[in-house]
Amino acid sequence: MPDSLDEELDDASVCPTVPHTDATVQPHGCLLAFDNDWQSVCLASSNLSRFFGLSPAEALGRPPEQVLGADTVTALARALARGAPGITISSGNGTLQPLYLSLHATGRHVILEVEPQEEETGHDLPGLGYTWGTRIARASSTSELYAQLLQALHVLTGFASCTLLGQDHDGHDLRLEQKGIPIESVPCTVDRSARVPLMLVDGQAKPAELFGSPGPLPDLSGCPLCLPPPKLRNWLSGRQARAALILDLHEATPGRSLVVCRDRQPRHLSPPLRHLLLQLTQVATLRRALLHEKQQTQDRYRLLHERNTRLQRLAYTDPLTQVANRHRIEQVLETELAAACRNGSPLAVLLFDIDRFKAINDSHGHEVGDQVLHQVAQEAQSHLRNSDHLGRWGGEEFIAVVPGCDLTQAQELAWRVCHALAQSPIAPVGQVTASFGVAACQPGDSSRRLVQRADQAMYQAKRAGRACVRTQEAC
Structure with a gap:
């Protein structure tokens, strides 16, 4: 960067009778503003002569063509009409270094910021933008996204430290950094537009004053060339940062999120490079929003699945x-x-009924009766396989569907359950038994006929003295 960052401004070239504003700009560039009819210059920085050979007093009130040249004004008008952020021109003061003219309209005015076009901007910025933008856009997580963004900013700017501060979509604090420098909060006075990078080229350089014609002056809040707020400059100075670049990512989060790049040496980032960096942050913003929406969708599907599972269980389960x-x-x-x-495999059902259940209800009450039903x-269930199915058939009757079991195997299972029930007393009732009927599937069977045979077998067990198992092979 040329020594001009530290040059003292030549106040002798400024006419003291011209009204001035309270705003100042960074002296590595100059600022001009004129009405949106392109009739006359209404605002100029005190270092205008270094770039165009005219003092602010000489430029104010003149048509832009007399300050910038007719060809430059024509090129600027075309750039503004097609939405281009600016143009590059040859230096107006006879030096070989080209100038980059950034312009934007603010309603009643057109603002022009003039900065040296650095040599490094000759690099393949579109190619770099594509490479880093692709990496950021393909990030599969927010941590990967932020790491790619910070790495891109560090590589492209050369700043010693690149840090991300703020909150994510869930309100969690972001404390990510590219270098091992302690993280601290940035002053809340950073109130610039999210669309414009906030840049400090040299915190020790003397600023250039702005002089304006009488009448309404343009809004300069969206101009990176303007000096950052004093609290922010003091914050950076306290951390031995002489240069800084701050990009706002607040669209990606409900709170304020900032990328802060800082360095102990003066650093000027040309407007085309700043535009690229801003585009990368916007890609990161959109990718972060997409990842957040994807996570929300997954969470909604998971919650919906859990609720459907619970509803299904409620619909299918005896409470x-x-x-x-x-x-x-x-x-x-x-x-x-x-x-x-279909497969020719065996299938059996066990139908069982709790013995003398009415007496249990009459003697101990329905609450105890409900406990007995649950315990039975x-x-x-504890004696059945995972492939078996147990259900409440009605009242004190239960049915077990046991696939893969023939009549003999099902009868053995029924006896095991029958003995287990008889040997497991239930307080305060004591011993509780059940009568079992077993039936196996036969060719041409329907579910109704299969259960009917099991039901007949169960009543045979009741007539046989209860607490036993009977089978019914044919109906």
Whole structure:
């Protein structure tokens, strides 16, 4: 960077009778403003002569063509019409270094910021933008996204430290940095537009004053050339930062999120490079929003799945015994029967009824009776395989659908459950038994006929003295 960053301004070239504003600009560049009809210059920085050979007093009130040249004004008008951020021209003061003219309209005025076009801007900025933009856009997580963004800023700017401060979508603090420098909060006075980078080229350089014609002056809040707020400059100075670049990512989060790049040496980033860096932050903003929306969608699907699972369980489960209800166990029986007929595999059902259950209710009350139903269901479930299905058939009756079991195997299972129930007393009732009927699937069976045979076998067990197992092979 030329020594001009530290040059003292020549105040003798400024006419003291020209009204001035309270704003100042960084002296590496100059600022001009004229009305949106391009009739006359209404604002100029005190260092204008270094770039165009005219003092502010000589430029104010003149048409832009007399200050910049007719060809330059024509090129600027065309750039503004097609939405270009600026143009490059030869230096107006006879030096070989080209100038970059950034312009934007603010309603009643057109603002022109003039800065030296640095040699490094001859690099392939579109190619660099594509490379880093692709990396950022392909990030699969926010941590990867921020790491790619900070690396891009560090490589492209050469600043010693690149830090991300703020909050993510979930309100969690972001404390990410490219270099191992302690993280601290940036002053809340950073109130620039998110579309414009906030830049400090040299914190020790004397600023250039602005002089304006009488009348309304343009809004300069979106001009990177203007000096950052004093609190921010003091914050940077306290951290031995002489140069800084701050980009706002607030669109990616509900709070304020900033990328802060700082260095102990003066650094000027040309406007085209700043435009590229701003585009990369906007890509990161959009990618972060997409990742957040993707995560929200996944969370919504997960929550919906959990709720549907709970609803399905409620719809299929008997609330008292926590086994399948009548509707669900009938569905299961139909499905297993169809599979058994299709595959030629065995299938059996166990239908059992709690013995003397009415007496339990009459003697101990319905609350104890409900406890007995629950305990019997849980005890029976503990002796079944994962492939077996237990359901409440109605009242004190239960049914177990046992695929892969023939009549003999199902009868052995029924006896095990029968003995287990008899040997597991339930307080305050004591011993509780059940009578079992077993039936196996036969060719041409329907679920109704299969359960009917099991039901007849169960009543045979009741007539045989209860607490036993009977089978019914044919109906």
